Amino acid sequence: DPGDFAELPATSVCMSCHSQIKPDSPHIQKLAGFHDERKPVPWKRVYRIPDYVFFNHRQHVTAARAGCETCHGPVAERDVLRKEKDTSMAACMDCHRSNGASLACNYCHDQR
Structure with missing residues (x-):
């Protein structure tokens, strides 16, 4: 999927x-x-994440009930997409904190 x-x-x-x-x-x-x-x-990629970061769209859409706009801005209103939201680790951590999601390193990162 x-x-x-x-x-x-x-x-x-x-x-x-x-x-x-x-x-x-x-x-x-x-x-x-x-x-x-x-x-x-x-x-043409608009958002990139490092290869050591695991990101599961389904988990965010179903369990967290996040819409596309939560991480990507108002994409439904755009004809051409561009990066509109911060997708840094700090932004992800802030979102996890405010929504009660795990802050454990291995929740999002490969164990290397």
Whole structure:
């Protein structure tokens, strides 16, 4: 499932909403073309996390009930995405503290 890890989504995930939401947008039409032709999208990453950090999207979306905007800003209002929110360790720790999530190092980091 593309939501399991901080990876880029499959076009089927995008098109499950965007077949109805902003389908006339040139950006969505381009995405739909990749989807229809079953070709990979040459994504440009907006957010990056170090390879020693484990991030589970599903855990944040289901258990924490975080919406996309919690970590990424108001993406539903954007035609083009850019980094809008701080995704530093300090920002993550602040969020964990304020939401009662674990602060244990191995909760987010590989044991090296």
